[in-house]
Amino acid sequence: MKHKGQTNPPGRIKIMKSFSLLMAQKDFHSITTAEIAGNAGVTEGLIYKYFKDKKELLYQVLNDHFCKFQTKIENRIAKEKNSIKQLEIIIFSSLESYAANRTFSKILLLEVRNSLDFFDSFAYERIRKYSRTILAIIKKGIEKKELKSDIDPYILRKVILGAIEHACLGEIIFSKRLDINKISTGISNIVFNGAKA
Amino acid sequence: MKHKGQTNPPGRIKIMKSFSLLMAQKDFHSITTAEIAGNAGVTEGLIYKYFKDKKELLYQVLNDHFCKFQTKIENRIAKEKNSIKQLEIIIFSSLESYAANRTFSKILLLEVRNSLDFFDSFAYERIRKYSRTILAIIKKGIEKKELKSDIDPYILRKVILGAIEHACLGEIIFSKRLDINKISTGISNIVFNGAKA
DNA sequence: TTATGTGAGTAAGTATTACTTACTAATTTA
DNA sequence: TAAATTAGTAAGTAATACTTACTCACATAA
Numbered sequence A, B: 001m002k003h004k005g006q007t008n009p010p011g012r013i014k015i016m017k018s019f020s021l022l023m024a025q026k027d028f029h030s031i032t033t034a035e036i037a038g039n040a041g042v043t044e045g046l047i048y049k050y051f052k053d054k055k056e057l058l059y060q061v062l063n064d065h066f067c068k069f070q071t072k073i074e075n076r077i078a079k080e081k082n083s084i085k086q087l088e089i090i091i092f093s094s095l096e097s098y099a100a101n102r103t104f105s106k107i108l109l110l111e112v113r114n115s116l117d118f119f120d121s122f123a124y125e126r127i128r129k130y131s132r133t134i135l136a137i138i139k140k141g142i143e144k145k146e147l148k149s150d151i152d153p154y155i156l157r158k159v160i161l162g163a164i165e166h167a168c169l170g171e172i173i174f175s176k177r178l179d180i181n182k183i184s185t186g187i188s189n190i191v192f193n194g195a196k197a
Numbered sequence C: 001t002t003a004t005g006t007g008a009g010t011a012a013g014t015a016t017t018a019c020t021t022a023c024t025a026a027t028t029t030a
Numbered sequence D: 001t002a003a004a005t006t007a008g009t010a011a012g013t014a015a016t017a018c019t020t021a022c023t024c025a026c027a028t029a030a
Helices: A010-023 A033-040 A044-050 A054-078 A083-100 A102-114 A116-120 A122-143 A153-173 A180-193 B010-025 B033-040 B044-050 B054-078 B083-100 B102-114 B116-120 B122-143 B153-173 B180-193
Strands: none
Touching: A010 A033, A010 A044, A010 A054, A010 A102, A033 A044, A054 A083, A054 A102, A054 A116, A054 A122, A083 A102, A083 A122, A083 A153, A083 A180, A102 A153, A102 B102, A116 A122, A122 A153, A153 A180, A153 B153, A153 B180, A180 B153, A180 B180, B010 B033, B010 B044, B010 B054, B010 B102, B033 B044, B054 B083, B054 B102, B054 B116, B054 B122, B083 B102, B083 B122, B083 B153, B083 B180, B102 B153, B116 B122, B122 B153, B153 B180
């Protein structure tokens, strides 16, 4: 019997909670279905009633977290008109979100990417949408002459996203503190003003 | 009986070649030890004579590729004195290396990071060394006033490495072509001159 | 009231897979 | 030439992701 995904029964919630908790402690592959079910207080079989496989459970957890982040950031951006300010909000908010939610960060930066399945998932579609938003801001910024006309919008997006992700990576892996203010102003300074003397 | 790692017997070479070939086709976790051994024309047991486990095989392959890359880039950098030029060489050479060797790129950008074991590996030590080289160039650049004195060397390194990695990511995942020249000059332009009009 | 369909959950598998053990055969070294 | 080391094999085993076939509770309609 297949689950239609309309309701959210207690078993399903318990499985996701149990999995999130375990993800905070160890990496995806070393978490077993027996563990997930055991900590959730359900049987292993139930996992497969609600999720196609272990990976889909991972993608669902990621999607849930990303959803909350996305609405928050969109509200913040809407309050600003200047494109550079908007991009600064994106840099700051992304760092803030990574710092505040380590499990989410670990999944997004380290775990989901190694399987091509992810790029067909609903969670990835959400990320693409976010990425398109950034591109739109950059293009608008060039149009309004707030950004240089000779820069490639796609490459600027890559630089910004890459810088954000790389800035968090070490800190996430080794569970270090993230000085959000310092890093976000540092990135903005380099990306917008340049490093050349 | 344990292998001491002094020699490089045919079986070991065949296993690494077989594994590299499979990595070009699918992701790490969906490659089985039976497949590796089968394609190499050896038995499964032999894998565990030369490698502690499947992960160590992955790290070894990465290490081999990285080794070649590192000597090449160090020669190129040595020929340059200006720190900005040196960093431009790093950006270009990294992109070139990622583009030329997809298997290596996939392993480095997508596969090794999800296990903490990697960060204890010999391969990671090599990456740290490379990373220290970049930092040294940046610090020297600030000293020589080729780079602005108000930028944080650690953050500039993060921006550069993040931009490089992110620039390749999509192209690696979806097997697209990489326009190295365009992307490397694009990144350099933004990082050194800034995006603000 | 009773029949029926459905969603939530369980119990007991199975096939696959990473890894182990205990063994040859060949080659090097003393 | 004897001993020790290295290269390699064959046949396991324990664990794990996933499957199958079932029960129970409950809503709704005849």
